[in-house]
Structure formats: structure tokens, C-alpha cells
Amino acid sequence: MQGSDENMVLSSEDSSSPDETECHLQLGLSLSLSPYATSSLSSRSWTSSHSHSVLTNNAPTSQVVGWPPLRAYRMNSYNSHAKSQVTEVFNSMVENSKANIAVVRKSSDNGSVDNSIIGKENRNPRTRSSLFVKVKMDGVPIGRKVDLSAHSSYETLAQSLEDMFNEPNTVLTCKVGLNGVNHGIIAGADRHSKLFDGSSNSVLTYEDKEGDWMLVGDVPWWMFISSVRRLRIMRTSEANGLDWKNRTAD
Amino acid sequence: MRDNHPPPPTSDDDHRSSSLPDLARGGQITDSSSSKTRPGPGSSSSSLPQPGSGSELQAQFPDQVLENVLENVLHFLSSRRDRNAASLVCRSWCRAEALTRSELFIGNCYAVSPRRATARFSRVRSVTVKGKPRFADFDLMPDDWGAHFAPWATALAQAYPWLEKIHLKRMSVTDEDLAVVADSFSGFRELVLVCCEGFGTRGLAAVTSKCRLLRVLEVVESLVEPVSEDEVDWVSCFPETQTHLESLVFDCVEYPVNFEALEGLVARSPGLKKLRLNRFVSMPQLYRLMLRAPQLTHLGTGSFSDSEALEQEPDYASAFAACRSLVCLSGFREIWANYLPAILPVCANLTSLNLSYADVNADQLRSVICHCRKLQILWALDSIGDEGLQAVATTCHDLRELRVFPVDAREESEGPVSEVGFEAISKGCRKLESILFFCQRMTNAAVVAMSKNCPDLLVFRLCIIGRYRPDAVTQEPMDEGFGAIVMNCRKLTRLAVSGLLTDRAFEYIGRYGKLVRTLSVAFNGDTDLALKYVLEGCPNMQKLEIRDCPFGDAALRSGLHHYYNMRFLWMSNCKLTRQACQDVARALPHLVVEVINKEDEAAVDDIELLYMYRSLDGPRDDAPQVVTILH
Numbered sequence: 001m002q003g004s005d006e007n008m009v010l011s012s013e014d015s016s017s018p019d020e021t022e023c024h025l026q027l028g029l030s031l032s033l034s035p036y037a038t039s040s041l042s043s044r045s046w047t048s049s050h051s052h053s054v055l056t057n058n059a060p061t062s063q064v065v066g067w068p069p070l071r072a073y074r075m076n077s078y079n080s081h082a083k084s085q086v087t088e089v090f091n092s093m094v095e096n097s098k099a100n101i102a103v104v105r106k107s108s109d110n111g112s113v114d115n116s117i118i119g120k121e122n123r124n125p126r127t128r129s130s131l132f133v134k135v136k137m138d139g140v141p142i143g144r145k146v147d148l149s150a151h152s153s154y155e156t157l158a159q160s161l162e163d164m165f166n167e168p169n170t171v172l173t174c175k176v177g178l179n180g181v182n183h184g185i186i187a188g189a190d191r192h193s194k195l196f197d198g199s200s201n202s203v204l205t206y207e208d209k210e211g212d213w214m215l216v217g218d219v220p221w222w223m224f225i226s227s228v229r230r231l232r233i234m235r236t237s238e239a240n241g242l243d244w245k246n247r248t249a250d
Numbered sequence: 251m252r253d254n255h256p257p258p259p260t261s262d263d264d265h266r267s268s269s270l271p272d273l274a275r276g277g278q279i280t281d282s283s284s285s286k287t288r289p290g291p292g293s294s295s296s297s298l299p300q301p302g303s304g305s306e307l308q309a310q311f312p313d314q315v316l317e318n319v320l321e322n323v324l325h326f327l328s329s330r331r332d333r334n335a336a337s338l339v340c341r342s343w344c345r346a347e348a349l350t351r352s353e354l355f356i357g358n359c360y361a362v363s364p365r366r367a368t369a370r371f372s373r374v375r376s377v378t379v380k381g382k383p384r385f386a387d388f389d390l391m392p393d394d395w396g397a398h399f400a401p402w403a404t405a406l407a408q409a410y411p412w413l414e415k416i417h418l419k420r421m422s423v424t425d426e427d428l429a430v431v432a433d434s435f436s437g438f439r440e441l442v443l444v445c446c447e448g449f450g451t452r453g454l455a456a457v458t459s460k461c462r463l464l465r466v467l468e469v470v471e472s473l474v475e476p477v478s479e480d481e482v483d484w485v486s487c488f489p490e491t492q493t494h495l496e497s498l499v500f501d502c503v504e505y506p507v508n509f510e511a512l513e514g515l516v517a518r519s520p521g522l523k524k525l526r527l528n529r530f531v532s533m534p535q536l537y538r539l540m541l542r543a544p545q546l547t548h549l550g551t552g553s554f555s556d557s558e559a560l561e562q563e564p565d566y567a568s569a570f571a572a573c574r575s576l577v578c579l580s581g582f583r584e585i586w587a588n589y590l591p592a593i594l595p596v597c598a599n600l601t602s603l604n605l606s607y608a609d610v611n612a613d614q615l616r617s618v619i620c621h622c623r624k625l626q627i628l629w630a631l632d633s634i635g636d637e638g639l640q641a642v643a644t645t646c647h648d649l650r651e652l653r654v655f656p657v658d659a660r661e662e663s664e665g666p667v668s669e670v671g672f673e674a675i676s677k678g679c680r681k682l683e684s685i686l687f688f689c690q691r692m693t694n695a696a697v698v699a700m701s702k703n704c705p706d707l708l709v710f711r712l713c714i715i716g717r718y719r720p721d722a723v724t725q726e727p728m729d730e731g732f733g734a735i736v737m738n739c740r741k742l743t744r745l746a747v748s749g750l751l752t753d754r755a756f757e758y759i760g761r762y763g764k765l766v767r768t769l770s771v772a773f774n775g776d777t778d779l780a781l782k783y784v785l786e787g788c789p790n791m792q793k794l795e796i797r798d799c800p801f802g803d804a805a806l807r808s809g810l811h812h813y814y815n816m817r818f819l820w821m822s823n824c825k826l827t828r829q830a831c832q833d834v835a836r837a838l839p840h841l842v843v844e845v846i847n848k849e850d851e852a853a854v855d856d857i858e859l860l861y862m863y864r865s866l867d868g869p870r871d872d873a874p875q876v877v878t879i880l881h
């Protein structure tokens with residue numbers, strides 16, 4: 001149940017330089033990702049054999065909304081034990097470093113990179129294993145909830161959201177470009193095709209503690225986690241104020 | 251179609267009569283005997299009758315005597331079903347009953363307005379209000395759908411300053427609402443919040459600090475949300491003196507509590523019988539609390555683990571042994587299985603054991619369950635496997651309720667429990683009344699076996715996780731199994747079906763499920779006939795929740811004769827059109843017909859969600875924009 005990264009069928013070929021510029025992760029959602037995120041992504045790439053891969057998400061729920069009929073609270077609790085053990089390892093490592101903020105990276109054996117970055121403050125640590133936030137997609141009447149603590153990167157989060165708002169039979173639209181090169185383009189969905197037709201007319205945004213709406217992907221993951229209140233998949237046309245078009249990840 | 255009015259607002263599931271005059275209007279009739287001195291709430295003394303206006307004196311006097319006698323008798327009636335029946339005899343019985351009803355049950359917060367309810371019943375001491383339908387738990391409703399407690403809080407504060415108890419289920423409750431409760435009822439004793447959301451620790455603190463007579467505070471499966479960055483230490487807000495606490499349940503609160511304050515609280519609460527801790531309370535902390543409260547009868551053990559193994563571990567088993575009255579154990583939220591033997595001293599007396607957050611295997615379970623001869627309620631994870639179920643069947647011959655939850659809820663999984671364990675349970679636990687069973691495979695034969703071995707079943711909820719999955723051995727639909735359940739379990743009132751089912755299964759339900767009040771259907775059935783069978787065949791149907799089934803307009807129309815007798819009908823992602831829903835709304839003016847479209851942009855004819863319910867006060871005014879109320 002731990003680490004959706006481990007189920008991602010990716011080769012960990014390290015093909016890019018540290019100051020990799022823009023990486024568009026377009027899973028029907030356009031995420032302009034910052035350097036914090038891309039430096040981990042740079043160690044992955046699509047190979048041609050994966051051009052038609054359907055990314056499996058190791059989230060505790062199936063892709064059908066609300067099925068099986070278990071409350072999110074219960075599903076989440078099954079995860080919390082596994083997660084809290086991992087969290088404790090990190091916390092003890094962080095304590096040893098005697099720093100307010102520690103960056104921890106852990107490579108697991110199968111080559112995928114766990115890029116969780118833990119921020120720890122001076123006062124009593126609060127271990128909170130579940131972090132359900134609401135997600136609303138424009139044009140879809142009923143919102144969902146996603147457990148952010150089940151994710152350790154923007155990638156897996158975007159994947160999860162893609163799954164949530166797609167029909168279960170839909171093949172994912174996925175296009176990852178590194179160094180400006182496209183590695184794989186997949187046939188789109190038959191439903192909601194106007195939202196997920198690959199032309200990325202949707203943008204993932206979040207509301208932070210101060211009530212401002214920000215583009216997802218600008219800050220390090222741990223900072224995002226600690227300030228996010230809820231998510232919204234916004235139509236591109238409404239996202240003008242976020243100035244995302246002009247962003248580059250320098 | 252019969253032109254009948256909905257029954258009075260407080261009728262519950264059991265209320266069987268359907269064609270009754272609308273005596274809810276009785277609540278608006280001014281009480282002609284209001285000039286008499288009335289006893290205060292909770293008082294059982296009768297008052298001397300006082301004369302009314304002169305010309306009515308002769309006619310009134312015998313009625314007044316009768317009413318006084320009636321009131322005194324009615325004080326003994328506690329069942330709301332009986333009270334509803336009494337209230338329908340005649341107007342004066344209705345009045346007398348209204349004046350003596352002290353427990354108000356509102357099964358659907360939108361079926362009646364707070365104003366109407368408080369106007370009819372003037373002496374209420376305990377209120378239960380239920381809001382959202384169950385399928386809202388599974389993300390099938392918008393978050394801001396409603397069920398706000400605020401208007402009820404205001405009305406109750408005005409009408410019943412002596413109010414003692416509030417029970418809420420699936421309501422949206424804010425910190426402000428809890429503050430109103432804390433400020434308005436000086437004698438407040440009991441707050442129970444089940445599956446509620448919208449409040450945080452600040453609201454809890456308002457209650458704990460101001461309700462000095464508080465006996466029961468239970469927060470169950472509720473989402474306690476952060477309002478701001480700062481959580482409030484609500485446990486420290488209890489009064490410094492000895493408390494009246496009998497029950498403190500906060501196992502779902504996802505924040506650490508101040509342990510020192512908690513320990514002090516337990517130490518000065520000699521009446522504490524029920525204590526359910528959240529997962530932030532460690533094993534050593536649990537030990538300390540148990541030493542302070544050996545009188546506990548119900549214990550939720552918190553995490554049941556430790557952040558690190560101590561040099562010298564306390565003798566946990568001795569703490570359990572000291573709790574001689576313990577009958578109900580739960581918690582085990584992050585269990586270290588090697589601590590499990592600590593509960594052995596209490597197993598012989600346990601009647602209820604909830605291990606549904608504990609990933610234990612068959613051997614670990616067997617080691618404790620073999621001592622639990624008196625067990626009546628068991629909740630567990632399917633990690634115990636068919637072997638674990640067999641161990642339960644071997645020992646727990648008195649078992650009444652079993653719930654088995656899946657560790658892995660994905661549809662593609664191979665599950666550790668199957669028809670084998672299921673049938674074993676049916677053979678060993680003949681007194682079973684309620685079962686909720688999640689599995690990846692099942693057979694008709696096993697379900698038929700249970701229908702014959704456990705004829706006392708009241709609640710049968712089988713969830714085969716893989717949708718449309720047939721009998722694992724014969725590949726047949728699961729019709730015969732569910733058919734046997736409704737045929738052989740004559741007392742069945744609640745049923746949830748799953749797996750591959752044709753219309754035939756529903757034909758069985760309509761033909762034999764005469765007492766069924768709650769039915770849950772998901773990804774089943776072939777045609778409209780299935781729903782027709784149920785609507786035409788089940789006169790006691792109260793709550794019908796259907797999702798992702800091929801049922802359309804004809805099926806919907808076939809229930810017009812019955813919808814006023816139901817608490818609600820839920821149909822999501824079926825084949826309904828807006829027009830048909832509109833027709834129903836027009837045909838049944840006392841029904842509130844709420845729809846949500848599939849795409850919220852245009853008024854498309856495809857309905858995503860139909861949720862309809864009877865109401866005495868018409869459509870609500872707090873519906874979010876995505877909800878359309880048809881008329």
C-alpha cells in the first residue's frame with residue numbers, strides 16, 4: 001500500500017542534467033512543474049515500450065467512485081499504519097540532523113525515487129497520517145476527496161486525479177516531454193473528451209492557507225502539503241490570473 | 251393514485267399505516283387547555299384541572315380528566331412507533347401525546363421544519379436528527395449539499411432550554427453550532443455526533459468547557475476538521491472538579507490530545523464507563539489510563555502500539571485483568587500483534603470486539619477468540635482469512651453480529667476470505683442476526699446455506715467487491731443465493747446485494763421480502779422490471795438506495811403509490827430522465843424531488859442523481875446550485 005511510485009512502470013534512466021528546464025506532465029491536466037519537482041522526474045523517462053502504458057495507481061480505492069462502499073475514513077486508516085512507520089523513520093533522521101528543515105531522499109530497491117521532502121518545525125511534531133482535501137473539477141457537479149498523504153510527488157497526485165475524473169474504461173491520455181521531446185502519445189477518452197483531449201485545457205490549482213489560489217507544482221512538495229486546503233481543476237480560460245503560461249522553471 | 255398525505259413528521263420506519271389524515275396539522279391547533287396549569291418538563295405529577303371558558307365547561311371537564319389520565323399513562327410510552335399510533339387516535343390523544351413526548355426523532359432533517367417540530371412537541375428533552383443519506387459517505391453527493399444543523403440549533407435553543415441530549419447523524423455541524431449548544435442548554439448532558447463534519451476542536455472545546463453537567467460526549471466516525479492552524483486543547487477545557495462523565499468517545503479525532511489533561515480527567519471522572527481513545531494514545535499511555543479507570547465497561551484502546559520498545563514494559567495484561575467489568579473492546583488502531591495477548595484476561599467476558607482496524611492473521615486471532623465464548627459482536631479485517639472465520643465459528647456460538655472489512659479494496663484482488671469462511675460462520679453461529687461481509691468471491695451455495703442455518707437474520711449485507719461477479723464456482727448469477735435469503739430469513743429488514751444479479755433476484759425480493767425496510771443495490775439488475783418488483787412487492791420499503799443500475803422512467807413511475815411511505819429514494823447513475831422526475835414531482839406534491847445533472851453546464855436530460863423524500867414543509871431553501879428541486 002505504500003508508495004505509488006513503486007508501481008509505476010518506468011525505467012529510471014537518468015538522462016538529463018540537473019538544471020532541466022520545463023517538463024510538461026500532461027495527463028489531461030497541465031502541470032507546469034518547478035525545479036523542485038523536475039529534478040526527481042529527470043531520473044525517469046518513458047521508453048517506447050511504454051508508449052501505451054496505462055499507469056496503475058496504487059491508491060487504496062478502485063477507480064469507480066465510491067466503490068466498494070467503504071468510508072474514506074476507514075480506507076485511510078488502513079494506510080495510516082504503514083505510513084506512520086515510514087514517517088517515523090524520516091522524523092528520526094530529521095531529528096538527528098538538528099535542522100529545522102531537512103531534505104530526505106530515499107531510494108528504494110526497485111530503482112524508483114522517493115522524493116518526499118519532510119519539513120519539520122521546532123515545536124512538537126504533529127504526525128497526521130491522513131490529509132484528505134476536496135477536489136472539484138469545473139463542469140463536474142460532484143466533487144471528490146483525495147488523500148494527499150498517500151502521495152509523495154506531484155506526479156502520483158496528477159495520476160490519481162486523472163483516474164478519479166475519468167471513466168474507468170478510458171485509456172489515459174499521457175504525454176511526457178523531456179528536453180522538449182515527446183515520448184509517447186496515447187489515444188484519448190471517449191467520454192469527457194473535451195476535457196481530456198490532450199490539448200490541456202485544464203489546469204490544476206489549489207487554495208492555500210491564506211485563501212489564495214495557486215498553480216500546483218510551484219513549490220516543493222512538502223511545502224505544498226503543509227499549505228494546501230483544497231484543489232480545483234480549473235478551465236484554462238479561467239486561470240489567467242495565475243500567470244501560468246509565462247512560467248519557466250529556471 | 252391514492253391521494254394520501256404524508257404521515258405526521260415523526261413517524262419512523264416502523265409506521266405501517268399509509269392512508270391517514272394529516273394530523274400534523276394538529277400541531278398548529280392552539281391548545282384549548284393551555285389555560286390550565288401544566289406540569290413542568292420531566293415532572294410526573296398531575297395537575298388539577300382548571301375550568302376553561304364557561305360555556306365549554308360541561309363538555310370539557312370529562313375530557314380534561316381523560317387527558318390527564320392519558321398523559322400520565324403516555325409518560326410510560328417510550329417507543330416512538332407506539333407514540334405515533336397513540337397520536338392518531340383522535341385530536342385530544344394527539345395533543346396529549348405531543349405534550350408528553352420527551353424524545354424527538356427526526357429521521358430526515360428536511361422532512362419537517364424545525365419550527366413545525368418544536369411547535370408540536372413542547373416538552374422535549376432529547377433530540378435525534380439525521381441528515382444526509384448513506385450514499386453521501388461514498389462521495390456521491392456534492393460536499394455542500396446541506397443537512398445543516400444550524401437552523402435546528404437555533405430552533406431547539408429557543409424551544410427547549412431544558413434540553414439534555416442531542417444525537418446527530420450525517421449532519422453538517424459547525425463550531426458555531428456547537429457553541430450555540432454549549433451556551434443554550436444549562437442542563438445539557440449528552441452529545442453524540444455520528445458521521446458528521448464541519449466542526450473542529452474549537453467546537454468541542456466550547457462543549458467541554460461550558461457543559462458542566464456533561465455525561466456523554468461521543469464523536470464517532472466524524473471528520474474533525476482544522477479551522478485554523480491552531481488546534482484547541484479541548485480535553486483541558488473540562489471543569490477542574492470531579493466530572494459527571496460516563497462516556498468519552500473520540501477515536502476518530504485525528505489530532506493528538508493533551509495526555510496529561512486526559513489522565514487528570516479520567517482520574518476525576520469516577521462514573522466513567524466508556525472510553526474510546528484515538529490512535530495518538532500509545533500503549534504505555536493506555537496502561538496509565540486503565541489503572542485510573544478499572545471500572546470501565548467499554549474501552550477503545552487507541553493505537554495499541556508504541557513508538558519504541560521500552561526497556562521495561564509495563565504488565566499490560568494486569569491492567570486488563572484489573573478491569574473486571576470490561577465487555578466491549580475496540581481500537582487497536584496501529585496494533586503491534588505481540589501486544590494482543592494482553593487482552594486475554596478479559597476475553598471470557600467480552601461481548602463485543604472490534605478488530606476492524608487491526609491487521610491480524612488467523613493464528614493471532616485464534617489465540618484470543620478461542621476464549622471469547624460470550625462474544626456477540628465481532629468486527630474484523632479479512633486478514634484473518636477463512637481460517638480465522640472458522641476459529642470464530644468454532645467458539646462464538648452466541649454471535650449476533652459479524653462485520654468483515656477488506657484490507658485491500660481493489661476489485662482485481664484475490665481476497666483472503668471466501669464462501670468457505672462464510673459458510674463456516676453460518677454453521678457455527680446459528681444465532682446470527684446481522685452480517686456485513688466484504689469478499690472477492692462467493693457462491694450461491696454458501697449464501698443458501700446461511701439462509702438456512704441463520705434464520706434469525708435481520709440484516710444481510712454482502713458486498714462482493716468485483717462488480718458483476720457471478721458465482722465463483724458455477725458462474726451463474728447470484729440470484730438464487732439472495733433469493734434464499736429473503737425466502738428463508740423471515741424477519742429480514744435490511745438487505746444489501748452485490749455481484750452479478752438479474753431481474754430474477756429482484757423478483758424474489760419483491761415476492762418474499764415483505765419486511766424489508768432498507769435495500770441497497772449497486773451495479774445489478776437487467777431491466778426496469780427489477781425495480782418494479784421491489785416497489786410493487788415490498789410494502790415496508792423505507793430507504794431505497796440504488797446506484798449504477800439500468801433502471802429508468804417506467805420503473806420510477808411504478809412506485810408512485812408508495813413514495814409517501816418512504817423516507818427516501820436514491821437513484822444515481824441510472825437511466826432516468828428529467829421529464830420522468832418532473833412527472834413524479836407533479837404527481838406527488840408533498841415529495842421533494844432533488845436532481846443533479848450529469849453535466850452541470852446545460853440542462854441536459856440525463857440525471858446523475860435523483861434523491862427524493864417526503865416533506866411537510868416543501869422544498870428547502872439551502873440547496874447548492876448544482877441541485878435542482880423539481881416541481
